[in-house]
Amino acid sequence: MRPRKIPLRKCVACQEMKPKKELIRVVRTPDEAVLIDLTGKKAGRGAYMCGKVSCFKLAKKSKALDRALKQSVGTEIYDQLEQDFIAVEDEFNANKDAMDDDDEEA
Numbered sequence: 001m002r003p004r005k006i007p008l009r010k011c012v013a014c015q016e017m018k019p020k021k022e023l024i025r026v027v028r029t030p031d032e033a034v035l036i037d038l039t040g041k042k043a044g045r046g047a048y049m050c051g052k053v054s055c056f057k058l059a060k061k062s063k064a065l066d067r068a069l070k071q072s073v074g075t076e077i078y079d080q081l082e083q084d085f086i087a088v089e090d091e092f093n094a095n096k097d098a099m100d101d102d103d104e105e106a
């Protein structure tokens with residue numbers, strides 16, 4: 001038995017199981033918008049992806065979000081999400097690293 005249970009989620013693109021903090025959540029809100037949710041707390045159906053643009057590109061190519069969110073996600077939505085994904089990637093990885101490594105000033 002493990003002392004602590006780390007919640008794992010599957011990346012919809014590469015299908016790897018990873019700890020939640022390694023993954024970026026994409027949420028389909030109740031009004032059917034599809035957004036990146038860095039807080040992981042927005043209401044709606046969620047899908048998880050590694051914090052890597054390569055996984056986003058894979059999801060876009062395979063339309064993995066359509067399946068994970070059970071909604072048709074248009075090309076323009078994927079394009080918008082890809083831009084958002086690139087914009088948050090550094091922030092996401094910086095915050096993730098900050099948990100282990102504290103050499104940057106807050």
Ligand SMILES: [Zn+2]
Binds near residue numbers: 011012014016049
């Ligand atoms: Zn992945």
